[in-house]
Amino acid sequence: RAKLEEIHARIDDRRNLLPEMVKRRNQYQAVLSECIRRLDQLGRVYAEKASRLETLRELAETHEGFFEGVRAVMSAHKKGVLKGDYAVVADVISVPKGLEVSIECALGSSVQDIISDTTESAKSAIRFLRENRAGRATFLPLDGLRSHSGKVSDLNASGVVGLGSELVSFDARYERAIQVLLGRVVIVDGIDNAVAYSRKASGWIRVVTLDGEVIVPTGAISGGIRSGRANNLLSRRQEIESLEKELSQLESERCSVESERQSAVADLEKVSLEIESLENADAEDKLLMVEAERQASFAEQECRRIRSEIDVVSAEIEDVVASLKKELAAAELLSDEVSKASVENTTLDDIVAEAQARLEKLTKERSTLNEELMELSVTLAAVRERRAGLEQSIVQLESSIADMKLRRAAGMEEMERQSAASSANAGERSELVQRLSSEESALAEAQSKLNHLTEKRVDVSGRYTAIDLELKKLNHARAEASESIRSCDVKEARLEVQIAQVAERLQEEYGISAEEALARDEPAEVERGTATEVARLRREIRAMGIVNTGAVQEYQRISERYEFLVSQRADLEDARAKLQEGIQEIDKSTRDLFMNTFRVVSEHFDTMFKRLFGGGSTELTLTDPSNLTETGVEVSVQIPGKRLQNLMLLSGGERALTAVALLFALLMARPSPFVLLDEVDAPLDDANIERFADVLKEFAGDTQFVVITHNRATMEAANTLYGVTMEEPGVSKLISVRLTDESERRRVGAEVIASDSEPVGVS
Structure with a gap:
């Protein structure tokens, strides 16, 4: 009974614990599903932004959207055709969010200006554009730029956002170019404040509002809606940096969600193992419960057998006691007869002796019966004790059996439900068997078609092999013909070069053309040593160089020009010295x-x-x-x-x-x-x-x-x-x-x- 109670307690505990475990498993499954959904969403967003970033990078590398000349220069610089350092203004500045329109309007077409490291690099690029007819471009050589003198004051006035060159970020090596473009540009929040500031400002200052209105130093105001691609050029780099940051954040978020997913998978596996362990333990306890029920049934049968034995022993004891009482009564009657016979006649001694012998015999039987009675009494007491213990065990087993019968009834109901489900599954199984048979027949038909197609494929493969061999032969013949044609073209080109060289040599050395030489009927006779003498004379002529017949007159003209320039230089130096003295005096007095x-x-x-x-x-x-x-x-x-x-x-x-x-x-x-x-x-x-x-x-x-x-x-x-x-x-x-x-x-x-x-x- 104690074992059954322990089994029932374990089963009850598991029944109480199992719903909580199932609830946790459902929660982990929900978390896992959410993680998978978020990973899919993040993957789609990451793919979209990565595709956009790749497109923007390709556009930035090819400088798509720039002027033709700008694209040509940057492409030539990338290929190594142009030496030096070149960079487009739109690529070197980073504009804060909200200032794109104002900086765009402030720069205008200068957003596509090319910054070069030296003036020579700018001249080389311009020469490249002119020779290749590749368009025009504006260059900002860093070693030749002259920034505006003086500082812009009163930047703390009402509505002033700041100086254009200070609001954008750029590499320090381009500072001179940015100062030239934006060093005198003041960004103001609205048109009213811009007008007020331009009236108070002194010097060359361009005032630009956040909405794109521009006030130039002459007082002219331009504004309205402007369409164009400059804003795209300015914001392209900013968008690339923003996309890189967003992709980094998405990657971090994806890693975080992936760790959450792995954690949820681990927790789900752990809970599933625990549920499986509980179900296995519950099944084992149910088996133990069945075994306990079987033992209880056996104990019940044993109890009934012991009760029947007790009844048989009790009946035997009662028979023995009744027989003993009869014998005692007979002995008492004999004793009475003996006592009567002793007073009667001595002739009755034989009867008395016989009676005494009979009495002794009965006495011995009585003692024997008394001994047997004592043994039966002891046995009866032991049996009664055993009966009491068995009765107590029977009571306990009966209560356990009643509980088990209730559980068994519940189990039978569950078995009936399972049986009903099994019957439904049996119906499905029959349907599946029918479908399987139909699928098998379709498979057999498909297999026969496959065999037929395989045979056709073998036939076609053989024909294809033959055609392929023939095609290889034709390709080989074509390659040989192409090689022969190429060799002939090379020979023809070589001969044409040689003919051109010979024609040029005839023209330079002998003063006749190739047509004139071919028109002669017979070659002229040349004396021995003539070729050597001609070669010597040519060497001497080349050593003399080009003869300038007007060198004397050129020398006189240049000498006169030199003397005039020397005198002019002396006059200029004297004037410069006097001007410097005057400037120093004016500066001192000023x-x-x-x-x-x-x-x-x-x-x-x-x-x-x-x-x-x-x-x-x-x-x-x-x-x-x-x-x-x-x-x-x-x-x-x-x-x-x-x-x-x-x-x-x-x-x-x-x-x-x-x-x-x-x-x-x-x-x-x-x-x-x-x-x-x-x-x-x-x-x-x-x-x-x-x-x-x-x-x-x-x-x-x-x-x-x-x-x-x-x-x-x-x-x-x-x-x-x-x-x-x-x-x-x-x-x-x-x-x-x-x-x-x-x-x-x-x-x-x-x-x-x-x-x-x-x-x-x-x-």
């Missing part, structure tokens, strides 16, 4: 004048700044003190209550008031009779405008100011007002007012502000 003016302006700027701001300090510094002719000036100011900082870090009003202070400082250093100010007071508040007006009045004594303004306080400080008003729609009217006193100024200023007028000019 530097002295600039430094003196710079110091004076610095002092006046500090004074005017303190007056306008009510304190603080200023600092003017040179950006390149070693080169005063091209240096810039940085303005740093300390507003009261703040730290010293650059002009660009100030607010709009502070920057405007600082600029006004610098303007008045320049006027103090170098007064001007006339100054035009266009809305310089727009960012200022009322208090700063009053200080500005006071200073303006002081300078008005030596300088005439024309101020365009909307501000009433500035108008009140003016002597004369000029304005444009529109009393009727579409009709403008010019007004002028000369102010004599303070009240008149305030009244007119209020009227002008209240009216719908254009900016007013004050004087």
Whole structure:
């Protein structure tokens, strides 16, 4: 029973564990399916991108999409026909994402310019294009390029993205070429900021917006939609690099998914092995359970046999006890008879002796029966104990048998289901047998056709072999004929060369043509030694070289030209020395004048700044003190209550008031009779405008100011007002007012502000 319970416990544990294992197996199978799907998807994407990358690389190697001349030069350079270093601008720069359109418009057709290492390389390439009629190309020789002088300033202005040469990336050896193309190109976010920046910019600067609008230094603006292939040329390299990175990422992702797939396969195999082990163990336990049921059945039969034996022994014991009781009763009757006979007659001694003998015999039988009774009693006790143990075992076995019967019933149901499935499989099997028979008949028919076709194939193969042999003979004959023709062609070409050489020799040495020589009837007679003498004379003539009959006149002409050029060179050298001395004097005086003016302006700027701001300090510094002719000036100011900082870090009003202070400082250093100010007071508040007006009045004594303004306080400080008003729609009217006193100024200023007028000019 304990063994059966242990088997049942193991089977129950497996039944509880098996669903979880099956669930895990299904999960691993799902993970494996997902990994396979992802691998297939990654494989398709990888193949597509790899194909696109290969196509782009082929286009880049052949320079497809470039001008004919560019393709010809790069192809010749690749084949080694052109020596030197050549590279196309589109191939050497890498444009960040979002700047393709602006850089395209900034470069224009220069995106297909060829960068060469030297001027000689560029000349060789141009000569190659001209000789081969292969088109035109523009070259940028690195040793002959001249970059723009000066730096582009105010790159921190509103909307400025940066300088074109600084936004793209390239190899350092091409820096000079890129500086020439993009060193003076400023990229701005929008057209409004581009226009504002171009108005403030000084020098040759091209402003390009992110949408492709271009503002050239002359002020012309170009824009709109542009179609072409330059953008493809610029983005091709970027796309190649992007595809290489994407392929690397896809490869890494594929490796990761492949490791996941291998892990899922390993886990699936492990779980499948565990499930198989559980199923095998369950089958073994079921076999053990069947064996235990068989042993229980045998124990039940043995129990029934022992019970029948116990019943037989009990019956025998009861028979023996009854017989013993009868014998005891008979002995008691005899004892009574003996006691009666002893008092009667002595004649009865024989009867008494016989009775005593009979009594002794019965006594012995009684003792024997008593011994047998004791033995049977012991046996009965042992049998009873064994019966009790068997009864207990029978109870246990009956409960186990009942449990096994329940399990057996479940097993029978399972067997019935399996039997039903087996019957269905039997139907399928019969159908498969029928199909197999039909397939076998079709196979036999196909085999017969195959044998027939094999025979035909052998026949055709024999004919093909014969034809092939004949064809080989014909090919051999044709090869021999071709070789003979080629040999004849070679001989013909050799003879033609020899004929040409002989004809040339006749023309050069004897002055006659081949036709004239062939036209002679008989060869001329030549004396002995004539050929040797002719050869000697020719050698001497060749040693003399070409005779120039006009060498004397040429010498005189060149001598006169040489003397003239020497005198001209001396004059030029003297003029250059004098010019260098003058330039040095001008540079010295210019530097002295600039430094003196710079110091004076610095002092006046500090004074005017303190007056306008009510304190603080200023600092003017040179950006390149070693080169005063091209240096810039940085303005740093300390507003009261703040730290010293650059002009660009100030607010709009502070920057405007600082600029006004610098303007008045320049006027103090170098007064001007006339100054035009266009809305310089727009960012200022009322208090700063009053200080500005006071200073303006002081300078008005030596300088005439024309101020365009909307501000009433500035108008009140003016002597004369000029304005444009529109009393009727579409009709403008010019007004002028000369102010004599303070009240008149305030009244007119209020009227002008209240009216719908254009900016007013004050004087």
